[in-house]
Amino acid sequence: MNILVLNGSPRSNGNTKKMVEAFREGAESAGHTVNVVDVCHKRIAGCLACEYCHTNGNGECIQKDDMSEIYSLLKDAEMLVIASPIYYHGITGQLKCTIDRFYSAAYPRKPEKLKKIAMFLSSGDADMYDGAMFSYRGDFLGYLGLEDMGMFTAHGGVNGSAAKLKELGDFGRALK
Numbered sequence: 001m002n003i004l005v006l007n008g009s010p011r012s013n014g015n016t017k018k019m020v021e022a023f024r025e026g027a028e029s030a031g032h033t034v035n036v037v038d039v040c041h042k043r044i045a046g047c048l049a050c051e052y053c054h055t056n057g058n059g060e061c062i063q064k065d066d067m068s069e070i071y072s073l074l075k076d077a078e079m080l081v082i083a084s085p086i087y088y089h090g091i092t093g094q095l096k097c098t099i100d101r102f103y104s105a106a107y108p109r110k111p112e113k114l115k116k117i118a119m120f121l122s123s124g125d126a127d128m129y130d131g132a133m134f135s136y137r138g139d140f141l142g143y144l145g146l147e148d149m150g151m152f153t154a155h156g157g158v159n160g161s162a163a164k165l166k167e168l169g170d171f172g173r174a175l176k
Helices: 015-029 065-075 091-101 132-141 162-174
Strands: 001-009 032-036 080-083 116-123 145-153
Touching: 001 015, 001 065, 015 032, 015 080, 015 091, 015 116, 015 145, 015 162, 032 065, 065 116, 080 091, 080 132, 116 132, 145 162
Parallel strands: 001 032, 001 080, 080 116, 116 145
Antiparallel strands: none
16 A cells, blocks of 8 residues: 655654654555655645636646645555644644645545545643544545544653554554
């Protein structure tokens, strides 16, 4: 399976990145291809709401920035993983800009090969996930109709723990 991971953490070695790497190692050991894009280290602007993608652009965004790399990877992705630390009850702003730009990639329908989704969230508190879960359910399960492969959360002392990293590695290895 071809998996695209969008890592929304600005920290190169933070808890979210550790979750992503544990998953990647597990998935790759099971023969899957995993592409990780650290969106906070890319130049991705927010959606302009110009409607170019839905009119003259035939589904292509008018903006020419690092989002083109994600569009290219998204065309072959069979599974998407959204990974983010929690900032003010939601995903990071950089990841939100990236997801907003799916507006053109999902028009007039979602990428043909994309069937599955999972989400990894890291926070300091167990009660901080509602905003991210709302987006996950509405944008990806509802609107795009993707199969829910699971939501994995880590908070406080669970962040970076051997047990959590093993859980994510095992999840990657078990994917079919």
